[in-house]
Amino acid sequence: MDTLSRRKFLQLSGAAAVGAAAPLLTMENIAHAARTRPLPLGTPILIMVTLYGGNDGLNTVVPYTDPLYFSLRPDISYAPDKVLKLDDQLGLNPAMTGIKTMWDQQKVAIVRGVGYPKPDRSHFTSMAIWQSGAPVSRLSSGWLGRWVESQALDPMLAISLGSVLPPLLAGDKRSGSALPLGGLVIPTGTFAKDCQKLAKATSSDNKLMAAAATSMRTLFSVSNTITPVLKMPAPVADDLPTVNGGNAGGDSNLAQQLDVVAKLIAAGSPTRVWSVSLGGFDTHANEANAQAALLGTVSAALSRFASQMKNTPRGKDIVTMVYSEFGRRVQGNASQGTDHGTAGPVFLIGDRVKGGFYGDQPSLSKLTNGDLAVTTDFRDIYAAVLEDVLKSPAESVLSGWTSKGQYF
């Protein structure tokens, strides 16, 4: 890798987006946009759920009839009678009851063995590759950031929950926006006016000082008529303590993030892409309990979100995609955990999804260096999401990639 791209990856290792500075939104900004120019009914909405740390795919979609599964992972396998059976070979992790219900309703597509060529086992590099959508050219922008740049300028178009924008939504010149959780208290009165003066751009500002000034500007763009429900500060309780696997980034409050997303979608926010995340999947040790707790959180949060949306006119417009930067090594380690691996399953959920399995299940008897072979390139999924959900041409965003899956 040349110096420049290495630098870019080092920047990514700070877990923040590079490139264009992200506009920071307030609830009030979004509420105002939702009232004045709501998203037209029937416009598909994409929710990206990023699982940070490397989710163990084999214990998410379990090959419960494969003897190799049990012999390779004696300490951390799920017994056949415990898994939630999807067909006569595969079953979901027992904690994923909510997703199983949606599967039974034909609303869940599971794409198996998803990855990219020459897998990288660094959390930061692999997540950068997944989020850039460019495993070969290794762009520093995110694939949805490039999509944002292909659309008309609108800071509400793609929004990430939390104050730090993921590289996923970062473009070269324009980026998606970030919505910090928790209510903001805005200064008022004459002092507010003095604060506002600091927010003005000035020609002597360098790039970072200009960004510091901008960060104050958004504080004061308040609309006077705000939907009261949106004005409530979001609860701040974590879903669960991340005891194990908690050192590879990501947020810890998925349900809270999705609650906010649900409210804003219902209010009519003109947003077509939302990004939320959950961290803690780096389960090198004592995996079973930690991963089950996390998958249970994902499953419960997503089914709660679906039920919140079900009775709104936009419920049928929502497509949710769940992915992680890599799966884990097939063979368990001595610590009842697993090390960094390669391919893993991707979930697509929603009324528009044609439920079922896609892609081949990677064979446990044909491993590459102890790892699962990649059977589906993630760009096949990105292309389908771009064209069939976001109704935009995929080729330009994905550096000329043309093949796509048929999941919708």
Add this chain to the structure above:
Amino acid sequence: MENDRLEIARLYHRFGFGPRPGEFKAALVNGLNATKTALLSVPAVDLGATKVPEPNIINLGTRPAQKSSELIEFSIALRQQIKDLPLWWLDRMALSDHALTERMTWFWHGHWATAVGKLNHAYPMYLQNQTLRKYALGNFGEMTSAMLNDGALQFWLDGGENTAKSPNENLARELMELFVLGVNRYTETDVRELSRALTGYQIERSSGKVTINNRRFDPGVKTILGSSTNFNGNSAAAHLVTQNDCAKFIVERIWFRFISSQLPVESAAQLESAFTTRDTSKLITAITDSKILSNSNYTIVKAPVEWFIGVARFLDLTPSSLKTPGQLLAYLDKLAQVPFNPPNVGGWPTDESWLSSASAQTRIQFASWLIKQADLTNLAAIEPNKRIAWLQDELGILAFSGRTRLALNGVKTNPAQLLQLAICSPEYVVSA
């Protein structure tokens, strides 16, 4: 007298935690060389730091069983220690006379980024902090060897779970990627082989004591970065540190945190050769002696702790004496940076990540809270028309812009509001 203002401001804000009252003006008079010499000479005794009592952080022993009567007492003591630990360190940062040592310790904490949450014991984190301080300006090879035997780091990266029978790669991978060499400067085989060399460590969680269990160690020959021998942890770490890529990487990381996280390393070969012996102080000297310091392109955003300590030094505040210290930690938490609690093993983010509107809002409230607890007599004694120029010198700011002067001018008769805007201004939040 205004010559070298940029360089001196950078020495104070990046290689220290900002000037105390009067310091910056005096430094401008003394000149760049004298300021640099003072910065780089580590005193035998730091009188300021000795004012900070060592915290009452001890080995609490194994966690009592669930529902046992001792558990409550244990939990209360543990919670208190986990709160006292960052307050103690913040006090050291604010009160040390020789700020570079604490600044480097802070850098290394973000480098060997270990969070207390998973360990859930304060004592080993306290020991790790002492190790980081001991080697802060010392030999990186010795630091690496010490960190490999650090209970908090070993536990954080599952080192105790890594055995000959079944290696756990967590520590080996991060040692190469994030601590010593940098990403893509090794192969996957190197990771697997290094993890074999790192087998056998056992950690006592509450004391952080690290021992080697030979029965769990893999004594075989390992091939790491082209060398084959029966490496163990210490010899493998030493082998990594001798690689040229180690110099490259440490230069990159120090550049990233002290000079610019946006622009690539300048004069890399020169800086790498200054680090030939792996002496960190030589690398810092090479940077401060080079033209890098006067290149105005290299701006950087102060991380929340750096911003707060700068304000505390200016206002002569002792962090643990603020009312209430819990509120202080809550503000830092809202700004997403609490010492001993980095977000992940890659450390804290940089620059624009600290500039969200949520952070700006918190900073305004935080500043107001701090100023209410400070003595502003000095500022109030200055004639209102001279206050902005006075603050520019006292805070060590290169130059307030016309925009900021205009804002400050509106509140110049109100010392508290004037100071609040000054420390929230882009010129103070960003190191020019």
